[in-house]
Amino acid sequence: MLWIILSILRSIPLVGSFFSENDQSLYPVVQRLLKKTRKIAIIGYGVGGASTAYFLRELLGSSVELHVFGDGEVGGRAKVVELAGKKYEAGAVICNKKSLYMGALTKKFGLKKAMVPDDKFAIFDGIHFVFQSTASTLVTTLTLLWRYGFGIFKMLSYMHKQWRNFTGIYDMQRKGETFTDPAVMTKAMAMGNDSFYHLTQISADEHFLKELGWGSKMVNELVSGICRNIYSQNISDITAMVGAVSIAGAEAENLYTIVGGNFQVPMKALETSAVEVHNARVTKVSRVVTPDKTSPSFVLNYTEDEVVGQSEYWDAVIVACPLETSDIEFVGFDTDNWSSIKKLKFHRTVANLVHGKLNPKFFGAGEHKALPQVILTTQMKNPPVDFQTIHVQYPVSLNAQEAATIDTAQVYRVASSEPLTEDQLNLIFSEYTDHTVVDWTNAYPEYNVPENLGSFVLSDGVYYVNCIEHISSAMEMSCIGAKNVSLLATDYLHKQDQ
Incomplete structure (x- = not known):
């Protein structure tokens, strides 16, 4: 998956050790009983x-x-559907081990985690792949550096800094601090320097390109692909805060789903x-x-x-x-x-779940070329089929070890703005035997x-x-x-x- 980007760089000595997992547990809660029920x-x-x-x-x-x-x-919006005899996530998919509350509740309820596999990924511009990872960690790392330069390390450092600042909210809530509105909350976070509030008032592309000075190729391909994968919206339309959360959702080592849904x-x-x-x-x-x-x-x-x-x-x-x-x-x-x-307004996102095989020719690849499990997209111009991302969807019944043993994709999830027609499915897939559509008319806000x-x-x-x-x-x-x-x-x- 796309999250292999960060796990690859974590494997580099001295770099990976800099990015440690948040090991906080759920804070003890002091009950405040009322005099009257x-x-x-x-x-x-x-x-x-x-x-x-x-x-x-x-x-x-x-x-x-x-x-x-x-x-x-x-x-x-946490929902499973059945397809080809198995159940799959059709809404909210990913949890992060650094997320204190979801992690604590998962543990409290005795639920099992299925860690997200490090699937191969590619970035599609509507004509061909502008980047594609390989089975070799070394080759993929060198290719990333060749195409995007040391901006990759800047992205890692940025992600770590934002996570570190973000976790301050847990300590404030442990102390019983309250916030009347999100603006006050974001201003209180990041040690009170207003940095998170600022991120809600500026676009993602302006923040990454102008304020941080990241390379345009990396922003328009890699960062854009990540944001479109998470929120199905372009980096020019979403806030920098939403972009930062998208990047935080690109950590393979810390991502999991819950077995059973x-x-x-x-x-x-x-x-x-x-x-x-x-x-x-x-x-x-x-x-x-x-x-x-x-x-x-x-x-x-x-x-x-x-x-x-x-x-x-x-x-x-x-x-x-x-x-x-x-x-x-x-x-x-x-x-x-x-x-x-x-x-x-809320943004509409359609989850097209398809049991079939992808068509290499549609992606400008050779007829027998193996395709990655995750396909991100740039802000495509006049594409033959308008979609935001395609990725393998593993059954919710699988744990991490079982998911890793699947050699060929059985079900893909295609995110689009409208349900895909039969003609469109026949372009993307060389063959498919079953599919279902979950139309999230209120997936998440239409960010401004x-x-x-x-x-x-x-x-x-x-x-x-x-x-x-x-x-x-x-x-x-x-x-x-x-x-x-x-x-x-x-x-x-x-x-x-x-």
Whole structure:
């Protein structure tokens, strides 16, 4: 895979030792029990909503009654589908061992990790491969240096620095620090020097080319390919922060998936948090005054099993689904904080999972030439088929050793902006026997420069997890947003106790 880039350079003496794995474990949590039992409604049971429930139960123990409302399958964008008799990830795929919360939850729930194999990769410009790795680490390393120069080492150093700064958020959250919005959070990170906030206000290409002085060939081919692989958007359209997160997702040695499917993390989080789960679509959140008029309260209207329902009274509401695309109506609120959010868009990404063999001729390769397991793309001009990336998708039932024994690809995942037609599939594949399409209309934000980061606080007692996606969208980011919102809600309810 593309992540071989960094693992190759790690094998170089004195270089690899500089980039060590984050060995932090989950910090002990001090419970803050309330004097009076409170009720919290969480809307959404993807990674963000489920981890919010988990963190709230840790913080508030038995002094809180938790209800989670969700429409569809538990896990949200962490989803598996079946193809050719096996199950494959169709949404969020990769976890990083440096991500404290996802790693801790995986360990807590007794789930097994499948480390990402160091697959071969190539970069496709719409006509031919401009770069292709080989089975030889030495040859690939020399080829990388020949084409991109010592900018490769700059990228490694940059990635290490950003990871080191980023992990400061865990220490702040351990201390109970809260942030009302992502702008405040990013300014507090990186030892308070505003560097992360700056990255949300400048484009990736301007940052890498002008501010860092990386070579244009490396940025337009390698970095662009990595960003398109992770977020399916061009480096001129995304923020430098999103670009930095993309590069951080290029570490083979630290990347893994969860055997059986990543959706198990949110599923287990709900199971262990003693929550009541409602398979229901929330349509309205209303702010009301309780009969005793001591504090504001909230009412939810929802549809469950085609039956319209209403629930009273909630002491706090946490929204853990994208408001940008939601039709939830908010009544009785000052809507300034979310009116700007509603104007933002989410990006559509289609996962075309295909059981077949790639066509070497389409990629300008010889008829019998072996193709890599991962194909990145540059910002192609008028390509015969418009796609962002192609990579082998291993069954979720495989562990690392079993995945490494697969000699020929059986299932490929092709990321595109629209479902591929039969004619397009016949161009990319010399033959295929089965395929399925998962159309993520709300895959992640349609990033803008500068980025509108939104707010975690929609109103007193109402909080929004998913605004953290405007920093960058990832399972670990959802957990960080969930932790912050859980701390905010805990502080709010303790004030109500006084």
